[in-house]
Amino acid sequence: MLEVLDLHHRFGDVLALDGVTLAVGEGELVGLVGRNGAGKTTAMRAIMGILQPDEGTVRWRGDPVGDSERLRFGYMPEERGLYAQMRIGDQVAYFARLHGVERRAATQAATRWLTRLGLGGRAQDLLVTLSHGNQQRVQLAVALAHDPLALVLDEPFAGLDPEAVDSLSEVLREQGADGRSILFSSHQLELVERICRRVVVLDAGQVIAAGTLAELRERFPAQLRVRVGSSTDWASRLDGVTVLRSDEDGVLLLVDPGVDSQAILRAAQKAGPVERFAFESAGLIDLYRQMISR
Amino acid sequence: MSRTRTVRLVAAREITERLRSRTTRLVTVITALLVVGAVTIPGLIKESSKPTRIGLVGPAARALAPTLERGARAAKVEISLTEAPGEAQGRAELRKGELDVLLSLAAPSKTAKVQVEQALSTTIGALISATVEQARLDAVLARAGVPLSKVLPVLAAAPIAVAVLKPAAPHEDARIVAAIAAALLMYLSLTLYGTAVATGVAQEKTSRTAEVLLASVRPGQLLAGKVAGIGLTGLGQLAIAAGAGLIANALSQSAKIPASVWALLPSFLAFFLVGFVLYAFVLAAAGALVSRQEEVQSVLLPVAMPLVLGYLLVFAAVGSPNATWLRVASLLPPLSATLMPARIALGHIAWWELPLDALLMLASILAVARIASRIYARALLHSGPRVGWRVALRLPGHAERGHSGASVT
Numbered sequence: 061m062l063e064v065l066d067l068h069h070r071f072g073d074v075l076a077l078d079g080v081t082l083a084v085g086e087g088e089l090v091g092l093v094g095r096n097g098a099g100k101t102t103a104m105r106a107i108m109g110i111l112q113p114d115e116g117t118v119r120w121r122g123d124p125v126g127d128s129e130r131l132r133f134g135y136m137p138e139e140r141g142l143y144a145q146m147r148i149g150d151q152v153a154y155f156a157r158l159h160g161v162e163r164r165a166a167t168q169a170a171t172r173w174l175t176r177l178g179l180g181g182r183a184q185d186l187l188v189t190l191s192h193g194n195q196q197r198v199q200l201a202v203a204l205a206h207d208p209l210a211l212v213l214d215e216p217f218a219g220l221d222p223e224a225v226d227s228l229s230e231v232l233r234e235q236g237a238d239g240r241s242i243l244f245s246s247h248q249l250e251l252v253e254r255i256c257r258r259v260v261v262l263d264a265g266q267v268i269a270a271g272t273l274a275e276l277r278e279r280f281p282a283q284l285r286v287r288v289g290s291s292t293d294w295a296s297r298l299d300g301v302t303v304l305r306s307d308e309d310g311v312l313l314l315v316d317p318g319v320d321s322q323a324i325l326r327a328a329q330k331a332g333p334v335e336r337f338a339f340e341s342a343g344l345i346d347l348y349r350q351m352i353s354r
Numbered sequence: 355m356s357r358t359r360t361v362r363l364v365a366a367r368e369i370t371e372r373l374r375s376r377t378t379r380l381v382t383v384i385t386a387l388l389v390v391g392a393v394t395i396p397g398l399i400k401e402s403s404k405p406t407r408i409g410l411v412g413p414a415a416r417a418l419a420p421t422l423e424r425g426a427r428a429a430k431v432e433i434s435l436t437e438a439p440g441e442a443q444g445r446a447e448l449r450k451g452e453l454d455v456l457l458s459l460a461a462p463s464k465t466a467k468v469q470v471e472q473a474l475s476t477t478i479g480a481l482i483s484a485t486v487e488q489a490r491l492d493a494v495l496a497r498a499g500v501p502l503s504k505v506l507p508v509l510a511a512a513p514i515a516v517a518v519l520k521p522a523a524p525h526e527d528a529r530i531v532a533a534i535a536a537a538l539l540m541y542l543s544l545t546l547y548g549t550a551v552a553t554g555v556a557q558e559k560t561s562r563t564a565e566v567l568l569a570s571v572r573p574g575q576l577l578a579g580k581v582a583g584i585g586l587t588g589l590g591q592l593a594i595a596a597g598a599g600l601i602a603n604a605l606s607q608s609a610k611i612p613a614s615v616w617a618l619l620p621s622f623l624a625f626f627l628v629g630f631v632l633y634a635f636v637l638a639a640a641g642a643l644v645s646r647q648e649e650v651q652s653v654l655l656p657v658a659m660p661l662v663l664g665y666l667l668v669f670a671a672v673g674s675p676n677a678t679w680l681r682v683a684s685l686l687p688p689l690s691a692t693l694m695p696a697r698i699a700l701g702h703i704a705w706w707e708l709p710l711d712a713l714l715m716l717a718s719i720l721a722v723a724r725i726a727s728r729i730y731a732r733a734l735l736h737s738g739p740r741v742g743w744r745v746a747l748r749l750p751g752h753a754e755r756g757h758s759g760a761s762v763t
Contacts (some may be wrong), residue, residue, distance in 0.1 A: 108569045110735065127572070135569040141562030146371060157363055158570040202566060 061085050062210045062241045063082030067106055069265075077113060079104025080102040082209070084241040086263040089232060091198070091252035092245040093348060094262035095113035100245040101138050104214050106242070107230060109137045111196070120210065131159045134208030138215045138245075140199045142187050149174060152201045159206035166205070177227070193224050199227065204235070215245035216301040219250055229255050253344040261351055269351050276347050283346065286328050287336040294331035298324060310336060314350075360571055364579020365586065368554070372587045381546070382591045383683060389599035392535070394606040405432035409444045411458035414489070415466075418459065421485045431477050432564055445469060457482060462493035489755040530672050533699035536622055537668035537724050539592075541661055543555070547588035548661075549635045549654060554580060555641030556650045564734045573731035581634040585627065592626060615699070621696050628715045629691025633657065635719070635726035642733040645740045653740075664692030674700040678763045685711050687718040 062084040067076040077099050084090045090265035092100050105111040107118050109130050118125045124143060125133075142151055155332075157163060161219060163232055176182055177197040181231050187195060196219065216232075217225055225248075232255060253273060261269040271278055281302070287310030288294060295303055295311055299320035306310040315321065321339075328334045370621075372378045410416050419435050424435045436453070438444030444456040455478060456469040467485045558564045558576075566662055567576055569708065596619055604614070641655040671680050671693065681704075684693035690711055697703050728751075733746040 105565075110565060131570055133569070135566065137562065137565040137569075139565065139567050140561040141564065143371075143556075143563055144561060145375075150370075154363070154367055155566065155570070158360060158567070161434045201565075 063119040065117045067113045069113040075265050083258045084243045086241050087239045089236045089242045089256045091256035091259045098262040099265040104212050107212050116211045121285050132209045134203035134211045136203040144188040148198045149186050152205050155202045156205040161206050169205040173205050210241040213243040249344045280314050280350050283340045284313040284315050285338050285340050286310050289332035355592045360575045361579040365583035369587050385595040385655040389595045390602040393599045393602045405434045407434050408436035408452045408455045409436050409453040411438045411441050411444050412460045414461050415457050415459040418485050419528040419703045462489045468720040528612050528615050533696040536699050539667050540692045548637045552641035553635040556644045558646050560647050574727050577730050585630045593704025608670045618699050621698050625695045632647040632719050635723045639729040640725040642730045660688035666690040675700045687715050
């Protein structure tokens with residue numbers, strides 16, 4: 061398990077991390093979400109040892125992480141960076157060797173990953189001759205070629221076309237199934253929802269929510285869709301109920317935890333014939349908006 | 355993984371990628387060709403210099419031939435003598451370029467007439483006038499009935515004892531040329547490879563490759579590997595150029611460059627190595643300060659100043675190789691790399707100066723490497739506008755994390 065315990069870090073006047081604690085189990089994909097400047101990149105850099113946090117510990121399987129443990133981590137920074145004038149096969153192998161892989165094994169891993177990511181015939185090409193999307197694939201190969209135990213990926217989906225998003229999702233699921241601990245950040249919440257079991261939400265350097273989607277849903281108001289003829293204002297006076305929006309499909313209500321849904325149904329029936337009455341499972345986007353707006 | 359393995363990997367990548375680049379190969383070939391040219395072209399010019407063709411008109415002129423040839427051999431000038439049937443014809447040959455000089459002398463007592471197309475070289479002029487003078491003296495004495503053999507001892511120059519107070523070192527000219535060439539070559543190669551370090555660092559920073567690298571490599575290892583890789587590439591290129599020069603020198607047989615000058619080669623390469631390491635650390639730190647590739651030139655300039663100064667001082671050194679200020683200046687590490695090899699070439703160096711210089715160089719390399727690595731490690735991940743080195747030293751660091759990891763609880 062990859063554990064981050066109580067990270068604090070300050071850049072001058074800016075408090076970037078204010079006690080961040082999170083954990084990624086082996087075989088688990090955890091999505092790190094939060095607005096720009098929430099501290100996601102700083103937290104990931106601290107995990108990778110690229111930045112020395114003011115306070116806090118990073119542990120792997122219970123022990124503090126040092127240089128040798130970090131060699132078994134794979135990293136993809138938010139701002140991608142590789143040698144433009146270097147052949148991609150050599151490049152992937154080079155980074156694998158820097159992570160301690162022997163020359164032959166590194167070359168084989170580079171070939172395997174480039175082939176797996178659809179760049180099999182291009183190992184001799186310079187990075188600069190590749191399209192943006194293909195350069196992203198090389199960056200992913202660099203993060204994976206040394207067979208890491210943990211993956212820290214900062215915005216791995218940014219700038220990918222839908223096809224590449226699918227193939228990256230598949231690779232990540234596979235890696236998770238192989239028992240790796242994967243932490244990745246993303247602004248594409250529907251993607252996080254699709255591939256992650258657990259989510260950690262950062263805001264202003266603090267973890268404001270963490271858990272599975274189901275766990276998060278329980279902590280937040282449920283969404284209820286009700287259509288009562290043409291009437292829309294019947295719900296606005298109910299306690300513990302907020303009208304999220306009203307449209308031709310009726311009203312979408314936010315129902316606080318503990319409010320009796322039958323009372324809402326009775327109020328609706330008073331307003332007119334109830335044509336629809338159904339809870340909708342809140343997506344991560346809805347939950348996220350609620351968390352951030354608090 | 356051992357730290358040295360990482361440094362070796364970084365250095366090996368620098369070397370492989372540089373050898374692969376067309377620019378490096380081109381620079382290697384051009385440098386080698388320049389050195390070969392410098393070694394052989396003086397020889398070629400000398401070989402192609404033709405003897406001065408002198409046409410002799412009149413019996414008295416023809417009689418001068420043996421004396422002229424003897425005189426030419428003594429003066430180490432090459433001449434070839436032909437007999438011209440008449441002055442008109444000789445002048446025609448002069449105009450056609452078949453002759454260089456036309457010497458007419460009807461009788462020893464008459465005035466000798468020398469004709470050239472454009473200019474008479476001083477050596478040939480002196481040779482001819484001395485020869486004619488001797489012939490006339492000969493004729494006058496013969497007419498007076500005094501045999502020349504009696505007069506000659508009197509005419510011979512009075513013996514002079516010459517004492518040279520400051521003997522020139524052997525091959526003085528070659529040494530001065532070697533000193534200036536060594537300084538120029540050092541200045542050029544340090545600038546070339548130093549710029550390569552700064553550019554390479556700036557590239558890794560601005561392309562954000564540094565962040566990927568730092569996930570597995572410490573900044574110090576990255577810096578050391580880079581400096582070693584580029585330094586060895588430079589040393590290899592210089593060694594190839596020097597080897598090509600040595601072979602050319604041996605083959606051309608012009609023997610223009612004496613062995614005492616070639617003996618300077620190892621010390622030149624050694625000074626390149628220490629000078630490069632000293633400058634490379636500073637330039638790596640400078641390269642890490644930029645935010646855009648285009649800014650590299652402006653951070654290079656202040657670092658390159660002492661190199662330029664050192665090169666310029668060599669010209670003063672040639673004039674007064676024993677001056678105290680020069681001895682002091684050549685011991686200053688930033689100037690030493692260019693000045694000291696030049697002074698070695700000039701051959702006025704005390705036995706204690708080299709060990710002292712080596713000590714000073716190593717000490718300053720250690721000090722500079724420490725500070726430069728700190729600036730490098732801090733500035734490498736700093737995005738945003740260019741930072742000064744003082745600011746860089748205060749940036750949050752990466753380098754000092756211990757082996758125990760990030761636990762600072």
